[in-house]
Amino acid sequence: MPTFLRTQEFNQLLVAFRSATLPSTKTTTKTTADNQRIGKCNSHANSSSMKSNARNGKAIKRGDRLLTEKPFTFVLQARYRKERCDNCLQACKVLKCVNCQYVYYCSRDCQMQGWVLHKIECPFLKRIYPRIVPDAARMLCKIIIKLDKGGDLVRGYYTENCSRRFRDMMSHYAEIKNDARRLEHLESLYGVLQDMMGDSVIVPNLTELTSIYGRLITNGFSILDPEINSIATAIYLGVSVTDHSCKPNAVATFEGTTLHIHAIEDIECLDWSKIFISYIELLNTPAQRRAELQANYYFFCLCAKCTDAQETHEMLAAACANKNCKEFLDINLNNCPRCDAGVSPKQRNSYNEAMSITKTHLENMKDIAYLDVCKLCLAKQKGYLHPLNVWHLKTLDAAFEAAIDVSKWAEALEFGTELVPGFRKYYGDWHPLLGMLLLKIGKIQLYKSQLTAATNNLKEAQKILQVTHGREHSLLRAQLQPMLAQAIAESA
Template structure:
């Protein structure tokens, strides 16, 4: 920990501390402004997602012009530059994958590949340690992760250092023995396949299984600028950052590089906090998600309000039922006397049997709609999701998360079908809910403004498009910065829309 503190972070506005109730934490040693980069890191190891639709480059994750590795026939690259960048590890992986039987290759999930690459990087580091040890000299490992932050690490060879970046820089919240039995079996099966692939006599299957459990807690989903998942990576330094349902920072990706930016002014001496989960939900929903995946109970400012009046009201609005009187926006709570649900604003009681009947019908149609959508039967799925929306409008509060998700799905289907006008209608319906459930500078909020602006401009609503795109830029310049190609395209769209509006105005004056 002292080496990490001195060599990596202390002189760059950050420090690592250990708290009894939280473990390792990342703190600021200076003030950070909204939008300022706190940390940028390349993955120690990474792999693209495995999809039946498209293959991705193993290095940059693009799906354009990719070709299969001629030797192993498993890994894909978009060109010689990415293949060369990945060659140090893939030259070892390639030999192993080329020997695998076809049925084994079908079982090769991204998680298994990530673990194989992790052990191969360990092997490379061991070999480098051994070579330097024989000469009696110090060795350096240049860990190319934090631009402007991480220098080369100079120290004498230490057998433990091979796991320094993985084991010492991760936080595992729950012992493997406490994980559910089915998960234990799965980890054991995955570890067995890793063992078959590597075929190293020194491997310990139990250790591999334990490392899978650590990856589950510490690996990050790599997304593009629009938060579409592309792959998975392990970022040891960023893994130190703890969770909050009210984070002061946001994690986004620029290609393979993970970047943490301040979403608000972060005073000197504050802990850097990001969100591990989707925060648009009730406290109980968030707590369950964190406990199931990360094995801890959150005690952030939002979560400590569990059971208080404001928290109960928010939960009832986001995940509860609407008042029977559609002119009333009150929230419902269970009424012990009537055994139904009573509106806390107008006092009308809604019978439990009525709610159960609508909820059951909605669930049945939702399941069918999901199957149709996954089978790419978009028109069929559209009709069914419209039925789901109609039932949810009877059942759910106008700010319901479930209703919002259904409308998001309808928006995506309508865009696939190129029904731009109806798509815009649904995009606009989601905006008030986004503004309620996400903080001002949240990437999802900014991206929804962006979608709305694109649709408005496409349909010729230039003034409305300028307003939406301006809102998008105001949010995303904080979360994404301004130097990425995505942000440059967004700013260019806004400037073009503004120029078009100015031209129309000048034409009217003439």
């Protein structure tokens, strides 16, 4: 029987302000503003924390690794602390620190590696044990410790000679001071830090803490495991130079705590002002994406996709009453512009009802999807929402994961197969999520002895994931390649 870890694909970026938790990304979180993101260029580089694998002036090919970087600091999500190592993040048997009884390690080596910061953090965690420390509070604590130990001198290199330090990242201090949500979040975190750190001399004043907080929330990356589950939050200095686009030409992936940036398109040369990753979930309308970017990163997106009116039209399209017509129909029209089929009041009402019900149920299923509810929404959508309507695709995605969770393999295959064209359209041909979807479909097909289909999907998944993750990534070596070899061998 195939086994899956639940994929929470790069979305769920909303900050849980009242619970004092960090924003989590099924993609990456960072800041923008080209004219203010100037890194330091140096005559010599310390490459211990970062390697740039592409050189200025050299053409970059799809799949080239542009950057490899270790984190400035990172925090394992609290919900995983008893099942993953606090240092290497591996899911394995772990043993707790006997002093604070809060963090867990897989080995003596990992404990020793983590001791540099943990020896200072340990009494703070012990002080409030058995309380669970919000991830954002622990992250702030570790940044404060790191800076106190000379971390402000640490550089993250994004070329051989150009680097960024923690203070080079934008703090968005003015925006945060005028943002009631963020101020409330910061206030709750400050209370936790006071409980943890007491009157420690390393605790910064509120102004400095606000600047640290601003750099964290707009530059933090969610570290993802091979199945694209968010497991930790980290700050990477060098890659913070990278700006956002809703049509990125590069992606961030992870091997343990190490971040890799790979090109997913050919690029003329290594010019970081022309290299873009996505900070947010792309399976949303331009209005939704812009609102999220403005709320969380303080900029208004003017990328090609957000300024294309056709993008919104297609994402919210209705299905034409003529089943042979593939038009992205505006439900407010009286007739289909392609085939002239009429739009009846019943069709318009059914479309609006399906959209409303779907949005309500998906909002209620943010944490866990229920197969029966997903199937109810899909039944309401049938014949009224276009197959590439974004809300239909979100429902299919939730249904696919829910079917996997309850081992309904035939239904999972149906949902997953129907989902592929939408992922390809809105994520693009070279996105990790498309690769992971094809891998999962192929895995189910292999289990069900659909060997030809499994081989085809696993080969396509391999083609994509070699570009987005690199040929040596553990996802390919430990999972995909053995499955593909099995499918080929059994079909011979």
